[in-house]
Amino acid sequence: VIKALFFDIGGVLLRTEDLSGRQKWERRFGLPDWGLADVVFNNEIAARATIGRATQDDVWAHVAVRFNLTEDEIAELQRDFWAGDRFDEELIGFVASMRPRYRTGVISNAWPGTQEFLARHPAISAAFERLIISAEVGIAKPDPRIFRLALGAFGVAPRDAVFVDDVLENVEAARGVGMAGVHFTDPVRTREAVDRLLRDKEQ
Structure with a gap:
């Protein structure tokens, strides 16, 4: 589940x-x-x-x-x-709507200062319980250790977690540790893929 x-x-x-x-x-x-x-x-x-x-x-x-x-x-x-960077408010809202039924987190390859930047965007704080930023933990995707660290932070088994990324190599790395992976191509397809995974795993 x-x-x-x-x-x-x-x-x-x-x-x-x-x-x-x-x-x-x-x-x-x-x-x-x-x-x-x-x-x-x-x-x-x-x-x-x-x-x-x-x-x-x-x-x-x-x-x-x-x-x-x-x-x-x-x-x-x-x-x-x-x-030219824009937050996808709709997709962030979709994630927020999943709480508190599901734990929600970020796993991001990003530079120092990212946590402070994201803290200025209240919708991110509302949507995500935990932000795992590579610069803060000293490990970057696709290193499997960053996925294990994120799973450990939530105390969940790999089979009980989904990871969404636009870089296929990172999605495959998450699958390699046993997580369900969704390759982001566009917001609508991603929401559908996540919904489908959640339904399938509940049956």
Whole structure:
């Protein structure tokens, strides 16, 4: 019987809906679409930040050096980079509606400061009992230990938990520890898949 639901944040509950801010800089730097995100996220410093061994400032300093940007320019790039991100209030509301029948948590690969950022969004606090952030626990998905840590925090067995993520590798890692995994492709399909799992496990 399902007792706990875990969700990823970035790409699931918080998605980049408006790319115009990033595209402005991609044109300036001669990068393809999504090329700026690739530069920001796929480097050694960002990987260290994801497990709490570097700060957000370290990541942006690396980007500034890469593109030879002034302090004002990197501050503007940062603002533009996040400006198109939107919380999916409907999906977050769906999760909130599952409480208190199910325990609800987040398992997210994210940099230091994420917990404080999410605390400013009351709907997240209402929807989720516990936020497991990779930078705070020093382990990142798809490492199975982060799933075991989340399960342990709720005292539930893997077979009694569902995990939703937009990255298939992470979903497969959760399945590998015995959780039910849902690969996020869009909000409607995800809600249907979670509902179906909950129904099936109750029969």
